[in-house]
Amino acid sequence: MSVTIEDISKKLKLSTSTVSKALNGYKDVSEKTRDLVMGTAKELGYHPSAAARNLRRQRTDKIGFVFNNSLMYISDYFAEVIVGATAAAETVGNNIVLYINEGDSPDSLIQLIRAREVDGFVFVWNHVPAHIVDMLLDENVPFVVLGRRVGHPQASWIAPDNYNGGLELMQHLINLGHTRIGFTTRPSMGRTNEDRFNAYKDGLIQAGISIDRDLIVETKLEPFSGYHAAKQLLDLNDPPTAIFAFHDYVAIDAHQAIVERGLKIPDDVALVGFDGLNVSAFTTPPITTVSQPLAEIGRESILTLLKRIANNDLPPIQKTLPVELKIRRSTQPEKSSNST
Amino acid sequence: MSVTIEDISKKLKLSTSTVSKALNGYKDVSEKTRDLVMGTAKELGYHPSAAARNLRRQRTDKIGFVFNNSLMYISDYFAEVIVGATAAAETVGNNIVLYINEGDSPDSLIQLIRAREVDGFVFVWNHVPAHIVDMLLDENVPFVVLGRRVGHPQASWIAPDNYNGGLELMQHLINLGHTRIGFTTRPSMGRTNEDRFNAYKDGLIQAGISIDRDLIVETKLEPFSGYHAAKQLLDLNDPPTAIFAFHDYVAIDAHQAIVERGLKIPDDVALVGFDGLNVSAFTTPPITTVSQPLAEIGRESILTLLKRIANNDLPPIQKTLPVELKIRRSTQPEKSSNST
DNA sequence: TTGTAAGCGTTATCAT
DNA sequence: ATGATAACGCTTACAA
Numbered sequence: 024m025s026v027t028i029e030d031i032s033k034k035l036k037l038s039t040s041t042v043s044k045a046l047n048g049y050k051d052v053s054e055k056t057r058d059l060v061m062g063t064a065k066e067l068g069y070h071p072s073a074a075a076r077n078l079r080r081q082r083t084d085k086i087g088f089v090f091n092n093s094l095m096y097i098s099d100y101f102a103e104v105i106v107g108a109t110a111a112a113e114t115v116g117n118n119i120v121l122y123i124n125e126g127d128s129p130d131s132l133i134q135l136i137r138a139r140e141v142d143g144f145v146f147v148w149n150h151v152p153a154h155i156v157d158m159l160l161d162e163n164v165p166f167v168v169l170g171r172r173v174g175h176p177q178a179s180w181i182a183p184d185n186y187n188g189g190l191e192l193m194q195h196l197i198n199l200g201h202t203r204i205g206f207t208t209r210p211s212m213g214r215t216n217e218d219r220f221n222a223y224k225d226g227l228i229q230a231g232i233s234i235d236r237d238l239i240v241e242t243k244l245e246p247f248s249g250y251h252a253a254k255q256l257l258d259l260n261d262p263p264t265a266i267f268a269f270h271d272y273v274a275i276d277a278h279q280a281i282v283e284r285g286l287k288i289p290d291d292v293a294l295v296g297f298d299g300l301n302v303s304a305f306t307t308p309p310i311t312t313v314s315q316p317l318a319e320i321g322r323e324s325i326l327t328l329l330k331r332i333a334n335n336d337l338p339p340i341q342k343t344l345p346v347e348l349k350i351r352r353s354t355q356p357e358k359s360s361n362s363t
Numbered sequence: 364m365s366v367t368i369e370d371i372s373k374k375l376k377l378s379t380s381t382v383s384k385a386l387n388g389y390k391d392v393s394e395k396t397r398d399l400v401m402g403t404a405k406e407l408g409y410h411p412s413a414a415a416r417n418l419r420r421q422r423t424d425k426i427g428f429v430f431n432n433s434l435m436y437i438s439d440y441f442a443e444v445i446v447g448a449t450a451a452a453e454t455v456g457n458n459i460v461l462y463i464n465e466g467d468s469p470d471s472l473i474q475l476i477r478a479r480e481v482d483g484f485v486f487v488w489n490h491v492p493a494h495i496v497d498m499l500l501d502e503n504v505p506f507v508v509l510g511r512r513v514g515h516p517q518a519s520w521i522a523p524d525n526y527n528g529g530l531e532l533m534q535h536l537i538n539l540g541h542t543r544i545g546f547t548t549r550p551s552m553g554r555t556n557e558d559r560f561n562a563y564k565d566g567l568i569q570a571g572i573s574i575d576r577d578l579i580v581e582t583k584l585e586p587f588s589g590y591h592a593a594k595q596l597l598d599l600n601d602p603p604t605a606i607f608a609f610h611d612y613v614a615i616d617a618h619q620a621i622v623e624r625g626l627k628i629p630d631d632v633a634l635v636g637f638d639g640l641n642v643s644a645f646t647t648p649p650i651t652t653v654s655q656p657l658a659e660i661g662r663e664s665i666l667t668l669l670k671r672i673a674n675n676d677l678p679p680i681q682k683t684l685p686v687e688l689k690i691r692r693s694t695q696p697e698k699s700s701n702s703t
Numbered sequence: 704t705t706g707t708a709a710g711c712g713t714t715a716t717c718a719t
Numbered sequence: 720a721t722g723a724t725a726a727c728g729c730t731t732a733c734a735a
Contacts, residue, residue, distance in 0.1 A: 075712030098442030137410030
């Protein structure tokens with residue numbers, strides 16, 4: 024097979040333990056032999072076997088990245104987060120292993136955990152139910168939830184500041200004079216939805232605007248869902264002058280619905296999204312949104328997980344990262360002329 | 364630590380080998396003991412240690428997915444391909460390990476290979492240079508290049524039919540009456556670029572249109588590069604009436620440049636992209652493109668790699684997958700009215 | 704049908 | 720400073 028420590032030890036007439044020590048930079052080995060070992064290691068093209076190392080060290084230097092299929096439909100989110108995470112992991116010699124798991128069968132998750140193929144897990148799920156968190160805690164496996172708050176107090180998570188971002192968005196719309204603002208919500212009431220929805224309601228309340236249930240419509244977790252939601256809003260007797268879409272892809276769907284109705288954005292209907300994905304800038308007009316620091320969320324999740332891998336008795340780590348309002352033409356009245 | 368085979372064997376007063384055999388469904392074990400073993404395995408919550416298994420079997424059931432950072436900028440591509448690949452791998456009990464590697468330092472690649480953390484590699488690079496292929500062959504490691512043809516005859520790859528897709532695109536434009544068609548090309552002349560460029564040229568030649576060097580402009584591998592390329596084309600004394608963008612993101616950049624010039628798509632300038640990424644449908648008007656079967660390319664790459672892992676002495680496997688022309692409003696004259 | 708024992712490649716402990 | 724040895728958890732000839 025390939026070159027092992029034994030090959031080096033034989034060639035140098037040293038014991039494998041000395042070679043191992045030299046290779047790993049232990050100081051109880053003479054400089055002479057260390058140079059010798061290093062030299063022949065390079066000469067022979069030696070590289071340690073990950074499997075042997077993992078078995079012995081009871082550690083893999085790998086991190087499981089567990090996501091569900093629907094993440095694919097928000098590819099900008101997926102790509103940025105994953106690349107951020109992978110890069111962060113690699114800086115400390117770790118790698119990311121991908122797992123598609125919907126979280127619907129705890130058994131497959133337990134199997135994953137017990138196989139110890141990875142040292143810990145990052146979950147990228149729309150919703151992490153309490154019984155799964157309990158199970159993870161029970162198994163005593165290090166984990167972090169990426170991108171959303173989790174109700175369970177013992178869970179660690181890294182999430183964007185959905186509430187304050189939403190509030191900024193609402194204040195922006197209200198400052199522009201909008202009083203009838205539609206909101207597209209989610210069927211499952213996860214924390215992300217809750218935070219954005221609360222921001223919507225509080226934004227209205229702070230402005231002294233009463234909440235109209237007709238202006239709140241539900242979207243499903245499927246493509247074109249935002250399209251139907253927007254149509255529903257536009258069909259109202261007293262339709263909204265602005266629509267707050269749950270996230271950018273929903274906003275893009277809504278954009279299409281609005282345009283099909285022959286309405287102008289933002290003159291007839293203003294439109295805002297959420298997340299700050301690249302795609303939100305590609306529509307005409309580009310869509311005002313709240314941008315979350317995706318790469319940093321990915322990075323921070325890894326760093327946090329590594330801390331838990333080092334010591335899983337740490338109290339839960341929960342971080343809210345700041346977001347940024349990006350005002351674009353979907354809410355701003357058209358400027359008189361264009362410039363390069 | 365966790366439950367091992369020994370725990371089961373002790374509890375049942377059996378040898379570890381018998382337990383192992385029972386667990387792995389060998390037939391030279393009585394049904395009674397097998398049920399017993401299976402039962403206590405479940406009862407104790409046993410799951411095999413991946414590390415021990417890997418070491419013993421000299422196999423990891425993991426596949427390395429090597430990509431460079433620039434893939435992040437075409438997130439639709441990245442997401443679809445990766446999810447397709449991950450799903451395909453999981454159906455046969457394999458997983459994907461991500462590696463960011465630009466291919467600029469063969470050393471880090473060799474290290475990766477020799478560590479045998481994975482059984483084989485899928486490369487997702489813009490360009491796979493011959494010396495890297497030579498190195499991979501030299502190391503006798505199974506690998507497949509995803510998404511592009513490779514010049515090296517010994518390399519295995521799965522790629523879309525760029526040439527014929529490009530030709531269809533050109534015929535479509537020419538049928539619409541365009542004779543001055545701009546093309547945005549790449550600085551590095553990889554096979555993908557070559558194929559699309561050849562399609563551009565052959566499309567013109569087949570229609571009896573002479574090639575005008577002014578209509579061929581170079582883009583860089585950076586954001587907004589397509590924007591500048593399009594402006595350069597529009598600034599010509601005799602500007603094109605149609606632009607063939609190297610890929611969809613370049614087309615989106617070009618779209619912006621065209622709109623900024625106050626020109627109408629497709630009336631003043633028709634626009635086509637390539638790849639069929641979701642984003643190409645989000646612009647106004649949506650962009651005509653050639654769609655590649657990304658998930659299938661991901662899937663097929665994994666299946667091909669698995670074949671090579673099973674037997675790397677196989678002759679190189681090289682597959683061209685069919686693509687599909689998607690005609691959208693960026694090339695079609697506006698219809699009189701819209702419908703739901 | 705079951706058990707023994709060796710080995711995968713490394714690291715850690717304890718002697719020397 | 721170096722070496723012998725055990726151990727990590729599993730699989731597989733081979734023996735019984």
